[in-house]
Amino acid sequence: MKHINLLIFFLIFLSGNLFAQNKDNIIRDIQVQTDFVENGVKGLRISVTCDYGVLRKKYDSDSLLEKALGTARFSYTLAILQDSVQVKQAFGYQAAFGKSDFVELKMRCNPQSGSEVTPLFIPYAALKLKEGKQSLTISADLTGKDGFNATYKQNTRSAVFTFEKPITKIFECSLDSLIVKPFDNNGQAWDHELFGTDAPDLDFSIKMGDLEVGNIHKGNNYSISFPEKPRIFRFLVSENDEVTIFLTDTDDAFHDPIASWRFNTTNMKEGSVYEQKEAKQNMKAFSFKCKVGKIKDQKEVNPGNK
Structure with a gap:
């Protein structure tokens, strides 16, 4: 019986790490760090390691490799799975993940780099899951073509990871x-x-x-204004998350920061309206309000993934 248990453990371990051990794959490894805090927000830090040694192995001269890498196009789509079912995005996260119902991120690769590690952050609040202990995996689907039009496909999964999903609340920002x-x-x-x-x-x-x-973008202007009706943003946050607002002058080459504001939900009473009135050096005036509150209908906004 003991030997059978060891065999089962080995097979589970192998299934989660098979792709990481295969040197002919481009995605070599997917690492997940739980309870990672990014700029005051708790969530998952996902690191994807890509290595394009398979192209060097295939094209063993400098001239062939240069052509293979020169016009190569690779990308992969990351998804989060629970029991092989794709996890949906939580309320208010369409700006991050698009109109798809799911938590998905499409990442472009840079084969010319030789190898690369791409870190990504996903807040716990962005996952449409129930509060409490969760067991998930990360799936990566890679597709691409090298300079000789040879195609590449790969599906890789991370090992299973667990975490405690915190209580969620609704955050609202109203911009005047x-x-x-x-x-x-x-x-x-x-x-x-x-x-x-x-x-x-x-x-x-x-x-x-x-x-x-x-996001609101207004080119070639000194102001953003909604005189008749304020622009309202609503999305879920985890308990104790911090929401940051940035105002930037965007350009093709460089982006110049203008001002920023931070709202720590730990210090915000539910239903109370908060404004930051401190003077900002580059600002002539600003008016927007934020508040945090309980989810009125838990089943409607965050019913879980199944």
């Missing part, structure tokens, strides 16, 4: 308006245009960790 000063803190114009205005390209971004959950 904001106005940027005509010059930055150094007295310089935001953009220098030969024709037209020097106004910045404003990007108002709400983030959970480094995952964007809401």
Whole structure:
């Protein structure tokens, strides 16, 4: 009986690590760190290791390898699975994962790098799962073509990992308006245009960790305003998460930070409205409110994955 148990354990271990041991695969490894805190938000840190040694092995001269890598196109889609069923995205996360019902991220690869490790962060609040202990795996589906049009496909899964999903609440941000000063803190114009205005390209971004959950972009303007009805963003947060808001002047080459705000839900009473009124150096005026509250209908907003 003892030998049978050891055999079962070995087979389970092998199934979770088979692809990581195969040197002919491009995705060599998927590591998951649970309870990782990214910018005040608790979630999963997923690290995907890609190695393009299979192309070096296949094309053993510099000229062939250069051509194979030069126009190679590879990408993979990450998904989260529970008992082989794909996990859905929680309420308010379409800006991060798109209109699909599921938690999916499509990542482009860089074969010219030789090898690369891509870290990704997914908040616990983004997963449509019940509170309490969860057991999940990460799935990666890779497709691509090298410079000789040879195709590559691979499906890889991480080992099973477990964590305790925290209590979730609804966070709401209501934006009325904001106005940027005509010059930055150094007295310089935001953009220098030969024709037209020097106004910045404003990007108002709400983030959970480094995952964007809401955005408004208004190019070539000093203000964003909703005079008749404020723009409202709603999404789920885990207990004690911090929500960060960034205002940036976006450009093709460089992005210039204008201002940022942080709301720590640990210190926010449910139903109370919060504003940050401290002066911001680059801001002429701003008006937006945030609040956090209980989920009114738990079954409707976060009924679990099944």
